[in-house]
């Protein structure tokens with residue numbers, strides 16, 4: 001068994017690291033406002049939002065594309081902000097959970113989530129809501145089964161799925177004028 | 179992540195020059211695989227060439243009646259494209275069976291081809307792995323290998339290729355258009371990926387720095403298709419076994435049949451001689467079982483994955499049974 005735990009050579013090898021890359025100037029348009037950052041190229045969009053700008057509504061769950069907590073909208077399209085670099089998103093419109101409400105007027109999905117008690121701890125909620133907005137923009141979800149499948153990229157550790165689906169279905173109905 | 183420099187390429191020539199002049203440079207497209215691997219120190223590029231602004235996002239008809247998928251078109255745009263939905267439903271189904279909506283919105287067609295194995299030891303830099311660290315050994319062969327390959331393995335690596343999209347592309351006889359310092363060339367999908375042999379560090383037959391510009395689907399289309407993906411949960415999980423099945427009947431017998439398997443080998447698994455054997459036969463469960471037995475005849479299980487062999491056989495029969503029900 002010992003072989004399995006052998007240190008793979010190279011993974012922590014003492015080869016000379018390349019000189020630290022220069023910070024780059026990155027202009028990001030977030031929730032309608034421009035932010036200019038001086039950041040290293042390896043800063044993810046998620047870290048730029050949370051650590052450099054202070055938009056902490058977007059959550060870090062896994063940091064590996066496996067949970068959906070970091071979901072934001074880029075030009076209206078939902079993506080995982082943990083698997084993209086901030087520098088790659090220059091010139092695009094980024095919308096986070098903070099950008100969905102108009103002052104005191106909550107987004108219909110935010111209202112529906114409260115109405116249906118669609119959360120327990122709330123950690124997955126910003127990602128769930130941004131993802132649902134993205135799903136509506138895509139316009140491919142017609143049935144409850146479609147919604148379940150197309151929302152599968154958002155894991156809820158508290159298991160609030162039934163209420164999340166109910167909230168989404170209600171807003172979908174409202175949008176269809178039912 | 180280690181330190182790296184970054185360039186946003188604006189045209190193909192730019193990108194090819196950048197990647198070939200920088201030390202330890204890698205392309206980045208959707209970022210969903212390379213950034214994941216950089217965060218765990220499996221990939222350690224010193225420079226990234228960003229492809230996302232290249233004008234390679236179109237999906238358009240080819241002169242020979244096929245369809246060309248731009249390498250930088252996202253998986254989502256491709257799967258929902260009207261032409262793909264109507265003429266290549268197998269590809270649409272396979273793409274939509276993969277990852278999540280958010281990831282498909284980021285992942286590109288080019289990047290999907292290059293995604294690396296999900297072997298847990300490959301991801302864990304504290305364990306030996308010939309693919310990550312040539313010559314260090316394979317931890318999976320005598321370790322926990324439930325998700326590993328049963329066909330085409332070698333004593334050096336038993337990893338699988340994790341893509342769903344590539345399984346459909348293999349079944350459909352796609353071609354890959356490549357450009358590089360040597361000019362432009364075309365690779366048959368069957369020759370794109372490779373088996374591990376004694377060089378498991380190589381996933382495919384391209385050279386570092388070669389750029390995939392597009393993928394061509396042939397004029398020949400199938401309407402009786404199924405992509406059957408078996409996995410540990412119903413969505414947002416990699417395939418344990420998958421089958422891309424395409425069939426055409428004439429007068430009650432099989433006129434054409436094309437099939438590829440996912441989750442069982444280092445590349446999408448195609449067996450053209452087994453397919454040829456099926457021509458003229460009646461489309462019965464017994465005959466599909468015969469196909470399955472033939473394709474899996476050389477399969478070899480390891481401690482934890484032998485179940486995949488029977489699972490793959492049953493999946494083949496079910497996939498074709500379901501394909502025949504398609505209207």
Ligand SMILES: Cc1cc2nc3c(=O)[nH]c(=O)nc-3n(C[C@H](O)[C@H](O)[C@H](O)COP(=O)(O)OP(=O)(O)OC[C@H]3O[C@@H](n4cnc5c(N)ncnc54)[C@H](O)[C@@H]3O)c2cc1C
Pocket residue numbers: 064065066204205206207208209210211212213214229249250275276277278281284285286287288289290291292293340341342343388389390391414415416417
């Ligand atoms: C949680 C999770 C679940 C997933 N589940 C599935 C699943 O069920 N099924 C499935 O099929 N996939 C799945 N994926 C994988 C996903 O499909 C791939 O990560 C994606 O397709 C890679 O594309 P990309 O554009 O993001 O590539 P990147 O990460 O940008 O690049 C990947 C590699 O390709 C190279 N590259 C990119 N474009 C080109 C090009 N045009 N020419 C040459 N080289 C290029 C890059 O240099 C890099 O080495 C999952 C991923 C995650 C994170």
Ligand code: SF4
Pocket residue numbers: 295297298299300306307308309310315316317318319326334335336337378
């Ligand atoms: S199966 Fe391949 S990728 Fe996995 S540990 Fe062995 S050599 Fe590495």
Ligand code: FES
Pocket residue numbers: 059060061062063064065066067068069070071080081082083
């Ligand atoms: S934090 Fe991005 S998907 Fe989990």
Ligand code: FES
Pocket residue numbers: 118119120121122123124125155156157158159160
């Ligand atoms: S409400 Fe707790 S994770 Fe979803």
